[in-house]
Amino acid sequence: MTDATQYPPFGVTADLVILTMRNDELCVALIERRAEPYKGQLALPGGFVSRHGADRTLEDTALRELREETGIEPHEVHLEQLKTYWTLGRDPRQEVVTVAWLALGPIQGELQSGSDAARADWHTIDAALGQRLAFDHNQILRDGIERARAKLEYTDVAATFLPRQFAIADVRRVYEEVWGVELDPGNFQRKMTGVFERVQDAEPRNVGRGRPAALYMRKAREYRDASGLVPIEPPFRRMDAAR
Template sequence: MAAFPVFAVTVDVVALTIRDEVLSVLLVRRGEEPFAGRWALPGGFTRADEDLEHAAYRELAEECHVTRDDLLLEQLRTYGAPGRDPRPERVVTVAWIALGAHLPEPTAGTDAAEARWWPVEEALSMPLAFDHAQILADGVERARAKLEYSTLATSFCPREFTLRDLRRVYETVWGSELDRSNFQRKVLGTEGFLTDTGRYAEGRRGRPARLYRAAGIQGAVLHPPLLRG
């Protein structure tokens, strides 16, 4: 029986949040070779007794001190092109996207020199390590596309939020301004999207705005979808 070549498996995470009304991604500056000094997505090798999803959560906990309750995590895709990692052993990575509201300031892990949030548009233009520029681009497009047909946008909101807060999420992630009246009509007319708390936001100018919560499961399918344009 022919022996199959041995390869390593890693996880890489496209962690997205909104900071100062800008869609931002978590990057770490590598402290070790390969690509020492280059910015990269947080990630690392999976342990022999470790589930892939658990590995993704562990890497995020090490870099950003977040837990499962802080974000929505889902698998993006697998990247395994020969030569994507310059190390002698072939390395296949399982990429994930992680979305959360007001995620904390990161701290560099054991093999990173620095960690920080970067505006997505700036990060997309950077020479990231490995094939992380492609993984980042794929993750950002996945997030933008999923906002059209799922309740994913609520992952970027606090537990209770106004319609303006939610609209600003769409505008920030999509990079385009939305008509307020049309957006409100579509959102409130979509069953299973929002739950009215019966309360109002305090400390804001003008007429108090109603507070809502996500209804049901984050990422549930929307029908009809909210289209970008």
């Protein structure tokens, strides 16, 4: 028989960096913690793997916490694993390893707090990074933002922030907000029209001055990679876009 006392007791959690665009600003979902540790402090949504058998995988834990702490349904987001975090003492209750997840979606409604969250709200990225978040969540948030920025270079992940049909100008606004740069509309249009599929029977939509813009949508599943994203080839590098 194995002696359990020979092994250190570790907890496992799933934390979520949930990003969306609201009023053309990149925002993240943060909760106010209801209980200690860090009671009343802002944190990323997340929680422990179920001790009652509700979760079969860590993705199950992430999706359950997504729903319980924010009211967001799994079908509303693109979800991918971000990184695993542990340093000695990162959680004052016990040693805890967290597997962080990045969730992106066109989520425009207000958040519905639950579970151990006193409330849940959207915060602009600048406002969120300017605060001291609970645990090591500032670092997790920075890593999540950088993952989103990098994914824009070589996948169609920008479309996960948008409704099913969109104009290329909508995609450009996502890039400009997430990267923090201004992009040339003409060059961007030429780069991106091959990445997305034009909606043939859709009425063009006004997106500002000039003639109405054609509408596009993401390519069919058979064009996507294992994470559900369409590769951009050659990649659209940030350093090239900023020139």
